[in-house]
Every structure is written in structure tokens, then in C-alpha cells.
Amino acid sequence: MYRDRKIENAIKEVADSFPCIVVYGSRQVGKSTTVNHIFGSKVRRITLDDGYDRSLARDNPKLFLETYGWPLIIDEIQKAPKLLDEIKIRIDDMRLKWTENNEDQQLMYILTGSNKFELQQGISDSLAGRCGVIEMASFSSVEKYDQPGHKFDPDINILLKREKDSHMSYRTRAEVFEDIFIGGMPDVVLKKSGRNVYFRSYIDTYIEKDVKRLISEDSETTFRNFISLVALRTSTELHYDNLAGEIGIDVRTCKRWIAILEAAGIIFLLQPYMPNISNRIIKAPKIYFMDTGLCAYLCRWPDAKMLENGAMSGAFYETYVVSEFIKNFYAYNMDPKEYLFYYRDKDQKEVDLLYVRTGEIYPIEIKKSIFPGKKLTKNFSVLEKYKMTIKPGLVIDSCEKITPINENAYYYPVFRLGE
Secondary structure: OOOOOOOHHHHHHHHOOOOEEEEEEOOOOOHHHHHHHHHOOOOEEEEOOOHHHHHHHHHOHHHHHHHHOOOEEEEOHHHOOOHHHHHHHHHHHHHHHHHHOOOOOOOOEEEEEOOHHHHHHHHHHHOOOOEEEEEEOOOOHHHHOOOOOOOOOOOHHHHHHHHHHOOOOOOOHHHHHHHHHHOOOHHHHOOOOOHHHHHHHHHHHHHHHHHHHHOOHHHHHHHHHHHHHHHHOOOOEOOHHHHHHHHOOOHHHHHHHHHHHHHOOOEEEEOEOOOOHHHHHOOOOEEEEOOHHHHHHHOOOOOHHHHHHOOOHHHHHHHHHHHHHHHHHHHOOOOHHHOEEEEEOOOOOEEEEEEEEOOEEEEEEEOOOOOOOHHHHHHHHHHHHHOOEEOOEEEEEOOOOOEEEEOOEEEEEHHHOOO
């Protein structure tokens, strides 16, 4: 059974603009399935998980492309980075022919990859200007329940109108924690695999296929422990020295391993909002796992009820909300790092999330309780120092409907994210 993905239109739009597209995303989030659904009936697909094709692509990329022609889907492109230079040559040759014959540009190659860490430089060097890049994540909440969705807009008037037109059913906090515990991996959501068995295999596959060649041979066990420790710190500030000391590695290795997890789409680093970029660099980002099910598995939470009532419930609730925002940005081919930040100052005044766009800041607080109190919005006023328009903010919680707190803030139901 194929489940429609909100990112499909973005993939089609990028495919209309470039002779090559790359769909990035962590393992098993549905990249190949979605690409095959869009292009599969008319485009041949080759996966570099296959030993013969991988060897040919690595040893003789020119013969590989001559053998399979185009249009062509190539899965796990990071396993044969030499293909990128040969793809560039073929695109440039075809562009020249299209120009000479006054023909429209065509889509030649659809590439999927699960590890940006290995591919980013190659894409930048070889396919700059020739390739459109799309980021993809696991199911969002609207995809899990096959609901209509929109690009999230924090404007309260738009949100109120969407709520009025909506047919979405209320989900209790307990039901939301069930969603958090299960996560968004398609095979788990669609019950193709048992949750615990799936995530155990997922970690083994990720380390075996993506990580081993990026770390020293004797570091595998330490890296496994490292992932679990990072999971325990979801929604907290990242301090490399503390993390490195706790796991027993040096800071340089810690930074590299965090970069590997981020490039693989397993974590997202949310930056503090500082208009002065140089100041922002010295501030600590916050870590968020992109799939709460994987995070809960790594933290060894046995079920949704214990997670809801446990010490990390607030951290997981916040992680769920932030990851839903990020997934929504990806679905509409937008970079969340251009819009989403958090705020914390030297006086420990904090706002969980800032949605920033030209000249405007929308402050957002995230709390698992229902109507957690007006005092949560008191820090919104500290944002006035940025000399930008501070728009009415949101307190995302487990309420049933959008409810005004005051003229500057509204309670917003968590189950409506992505609506």
C-alpha cells in the first residue's frame, strides 16, 4: 500500500527545473518508494546496494551510465561518488544539444542518498547548477493519518480559517504520545515490521552501511553508545565538551560524530536566533531527533504510557513538535534553518521556538499540558530588542481548539500541526 507524501509536488517541481535531482534523507524514510511512485513506470531504477552494479559504478562510471542510459533512477548514490563527475559530463553534453536544437531540457537522473556527509562536497563540486536537492524525512502526523496538509503558516488568521474548514479529529495527549512512541518510519507506521525489531535492525544497518567507513574500526561500540546518549539529550543544548567527556572521546571526534548524525538526517541542530552571525556561532544549538520512535527506542522507553509519565515526557513532546515543523518545511522544499530558531539569553529567558521571516518574528512555546498558563508568554516581549514586528505567538499544547490567551498569544492544538 502506497501512502501519499506531501513532498511529491516539490519533487515534481524540482524535476521540471533541473536535468538531475537528488533526494536526501535518512535510511528507510521512503525515498525510493516515493521516487518510484512518481517516476517508476517510465524510468529504470538501479540500486547501488546491488554488488555488481556498485562495482561497475565505482570502477567504470562511464560504462555504467552507457549501459543503463537515461532517464535513470540511481539509489544510494553515495556508494559510488565517482558517478557524479560522469553525470556532469553527460548533462553538459545534452544541454549543448538541447540548445543547438532548440529543445526543452529533460530530466536525466534521479538520485537518492542516505548520507549527505559523503555526498555534499561532490554535489557542490560536480553538479552545481545542474542539480536540484530535496530533503526528505519520515512520515509527518498528517501523512500518518492520510490527512490533507498545508505549508504551515504561523499567522493566526490563517490558522483560525484552516481550523474552521478542518475535519481533523481531536487527539488526546495519550494518543499523541502513542504517535511519539511509534514514530514516523513508514514500515513501522504501516505495520510491515514490529517496532522494536525494526529499530534494532535499523541501527545495525545504519552502522554497518553508513558509519563504519566514517569512523575507526575499534569505535563501533562507542558510536552505538554515543547515539543512545545523544537520544537521551534530545531537546537540550549541545555542549560538545560535556558530551565528549561523558562518552569518553575527544571533542574533535564528538563534533565529527554529531556531523555524521546530522548529515544522515537522524538529528537536527536548531540554532539560537542571533542577527549577528558571528555571535550565533559561539552559542550552543539544541539537539532534536528527527524520528521520535527511534529516539524512544534508543532511550529504552518500553511503552507510550511510561514515556508520557516519565522524566523525559516534556523533552519528547518538544522534540515531536519541532520535528513536525521540520518535516513540514521539507515537504514544501524549504530550508528550516532559514526560518526556525530558539531564544535564550544570559538571564535564562527562553522561547522554545522562533519562526522568523522577513521583518517578523512569531514566538512559539511548547508544553504537553492543557492550557499551561499565561506566564509562558511573558518572555515574548524580550524579542522586541530585535526591532522586528513581534507577531501574535502560539503556545502549542494538548488543547482541543485554538483559544486566545491574550491579544499577543493563542493556545494551539498539537494535533493540528501540518494541517
